[in-house]
Amino acid sequence: xxxxxxxxxxxxxxxxxxxxxxxxxxxxxxxxxxxxxxxxxxxxxxxxxxxxxxxxxxxxxxxxxxxxxxxxxxxxxxxxxxxxxxxxxxxxxxxxxxxxxxxxxxxxxxxxxxxxxxxxxxxxxxxxxxxxxxxxxxxxxxxxxxxxxxxxxxxxxxxxxxxxxxxxxxxxxxxxxxxxxxxxxxxxxxxxxxxxxxxxxxxxxxxxxxxxxxxxxxxxxxxxxxxxxxxxxxxxxxxxxxxxxxxxxxxxxxxxxxxxxxxxxxxxxxxxxxxxxxxxxxxxxxxxxxxxxxxxxxxxxxxxxxxxxxx
Numbered sequence: 001x002x003x004x005x006x007x008x009x010x011x012x013x014x015x016x017x018x019x020x021x022x023x024x025x026x027x028x029x030x031x032x033x034x035x036x037x038x039x040x041x042x043x044x045x046x047x048x049x050x051x052x053x054x055x056x057x058x059x060x061x062x063x064x065x066x067x068x069x070x071x072x073x074x075x076x077x078x079x080x081x082x083x084x085x086x087x088x089x090x091x092x093x094x095x096x097x098x099x100x101x102x103x104x105x106x107x108x109x110x111x112x113x114x115x116x117x118x119x120x121x122x123x124x125x126x127x128x129x130x131x132x133x134x135x136x137x138x139x140x141x142x143x144x145x146x147x148x149x150x151x152x153x154x155x156x157x158x159x160x161x162x163x164x165x166x167x168x169x170x171x172x173x174x175x176x177x178x179x180x181x182x183x184x185x186x187x188x189x190x191x192x193x194x195x196x197x198x199x200x201x202x203x204x205x206x207x208x209x210x211x212x213x214x215x216x217x218x219x220x221x222x223x224x225x226x227x228x229x230x231x232x233x234x235x236x237x238x239x240x241x242x243x244x245x246x247x248x249x250x251x252x253x254x255x256x257x258x259x260x261x262x263x264x265x266x267x268x269x270x271x272x273x274x275x276x277x278x279x280x281x282x283x284x285x286x287x288x289x290x291x292x293x294x295x296x297x298x299x300x301x302x303x304x305x306x307x308x309x310x311x
Contacts, residue, residue: 004145005191008198015120015201016299022205023296026212027219036210040270043207044086044112045173050200051115051129052177053185054193059126060133060174070127075259078135078142081240082107086149097283098232100152101269101291104284105236107146108267109135111295112170113207116200117266118259120299121306128259136268137167152280208296211270214289222286229290237294239264241302258306266295 009017028035036043052060061067086103089095110132112116115125135142147153185192220228244264248257253308269288273281294301 003194008195008202009191011198012194013198013203015197016303018201018205019208019296020119020300022208023212025205026209027215030212030213030216033209033211033213033216036206037213038210040207040210041169043203043210046168046203047116047207048112048170048173049177050196050203051113051119051125053181054119054196054200055115055126055129056181057178060129060178066127066130067134069256070130072166073131073263074135074138074142077194077255078107078109078139082146082200083149086146090149095152098229100150100280101232101284101287102236103146103150104272105267105269105291106240107143108269109139109142110263111266111268112261113204113295114259114263114266116204117262117295117298117306119197121258121262121303122203123258123306124255124274125259127256128263129283131263132261133170135263136170139167184305192201204296213288214285218286218289219302225286225291229287230293233290234294235285237291237298238302240265241298245305261306262298266298276306 035117056256082103085106089103110128112132114132115128117124120130128297143160158228188196213227218229241261245257245261248260256259269284269291273285273288
């Protein structure tokens with residue numbers, strides 16, 4: 001394993017640009033993106049495992065007060081925010097795929113790579129992992145208000161089933177990682193931690209290639225729709241991140257500032273693609289693919305904003 005350390009350390013040092021390379025490869029090589037697309041669930045599991053392995057059980061679960069904070073943020077992010085947006089859209093008479101996508105994204109739990117993105121900004125990934133675990137575990141309950149409010153989503157039963165499967169995936173990945181950390185890596189060296197960071201960046205880059213499978217065809221056949229979806233994706237993702245960052249920073253220093261800001265905009269909308277009816281998801285596919293672009297560019301485009309936040 002140590003023979004791979006030089007390469008993994010290289011990926012760790014240049015992690016932000018490794019992610020960009022994955023984005024470019026996914027757009028430039030649509031056949032490769034289509035090949036990797038079916039393997040995304042397995043890559044999500046690997047990302048969860050690596051994030052949990054790096055953090056360890058003590059940091060992941062934290063203190064009781066930190067768990068309470070995570071619960072409060074889940075209520076805010078996955079219930080209050082999508083319901084608030086939905087009510088505003090309904091009051092204004094707005095509808096359509098982009099409006100539905102905005103409600104869908106805000107109703108989702110954090111992306112599995114949120115601890116990895118937080119780590120790439122140089123900040124503590126533990127708050128992100130706690131919020132990921134709590135948010136995904138509660139997703140079967142938190143989706144109910146938004147799905148009841150927004151009729152385009154249909155019934156919530158299939159979504160609840162899909163979210164329960166994701167809960168199991170996170171539980172198994174974290175349990176295996178925590179067991180290895182406890183028995184085999186109780187006190188990992190700095191070189192080992194850097195190697196884990198490099199492997200994390202590499203897995204995320206490979207995963208995003210598969211997520212780009214819808215971008216290439218749209219670029220060739222519907223460039224106008226692609227540009228509109230891309231602009232909307234950046235507006236929703238970065239808009240939520242900047243809103244939370246500004247609001248939390250105004251309240252004073254917080255060790256969770258960067259993690260909570262990143263998670264505000266980076267949600268696991270991909271989960272719903274296998275759960276909602278095809279009539280709902282088909283118009284949203286391009287937006288969800290475009291949404292991966294601001295996700296993976298977060299460490300680069302917002303890196304300077306988040307960099308000073310160190311505790």
